[in-house]
């Protein structure tokens with residue numbers, strides 16, 4: 001791993017100059033005002049002589065071939081592989097972060113580590129690995145906007161899909177700039193109170209809600225994830241408010257993933273989410289009218305299968321990240337013929353019955 005050095009081609013996008021050599025970064029909803037020689041809150045965008053530079057233009061810190069179900073995306077080319085990459089840095093500071101060794105060091109002023117990789121090299125690797133898509137994930141793709149843009153442009157030209165896995169705290173300009181390049185997104189809805197976002201994540205709820213609606217308008221395939229943390233965001237009334245928001249603003253067919261918390265980073269004083277809490281949350285989502293509610297980070301509980309939103313027939317069964325098609329024929333329910341919501345749903349073959 002090498003430490004990134006800034007050069008002129010590392011100039012960042014989406015910023016504007018202010019007085020006294022200050023600049024405003026317009027990439028995420030923090031809209032940092034950054035003085036000369038200072039970094040923004042994410043730690044990977046720096047003001048040099050009144051211009052904004054990125055420290056992670058092509059500096060990949062994590063790269064893996066994953067099942068697309070691991071993102072999680074359950075309704076986007078199920079059963080395919082996605083080449084997943086991330087850099088260091090994040091615009092949030094969640095105390096429960098599960099990737100804190102990547103996301104947080106730049107925020108403390110530490111060096112950005114990673115391997116410099118050209119976009120063409122990443123795309124070649126994805127194609128050689130027989131991936132159907134590239135995922136921008138692990139830390140927060142917003143803060144490596146330019147890398148996403150470069151790789152996604154080339155990936156699109158060569159027939160690969162592009163997936164954003166994000167905290168949803170972008171600026172509108174960021175989302176609209178990515179607009180035509182991105183095919184699918186999994187966005188966190190971490191809680192439904194401003195207090196949670198402020199105290200635990202160093203952010204705000206409202207921009208996330210606004211961005212979820214913007215993403216729906218951009219036409220990306222959208223799935224939403226909530227990590228259930230005991231005592232912080234698992235109260236049934238709050239869960240119902242989240243489910244009602246998804247139903248009303250994003251549509252009843254938007255998949256909602258309820259994920260199990262494990263103690264991590266600095267949040268070590270809370271137990272893992274009890275299975276009964278996940279079950280209750282799943283029921284809340286279904287009672288609110290959502291067609292596809294899933295339970296994740298745990299096995300052996302209900303809520304891992306995709307059922308037909310019209311007749312309830314089981315269509316896709318999952319065990320861990322392995323998926324089996326037992327009821328979907330050519331992207332539609334074999335029992336009643338209803339199309340199954342998503343993209344690429346025709347690509348997973350129906351298992352032969354004996």
Ligand code: SF4
Pocket residue numbers: 025026027028029030031032039040041042043044045090091142143
């Ligand atoms: S990406 Fe967000 S946190 Fe980082 S410098 Fe820009 S506005 Fe600040």
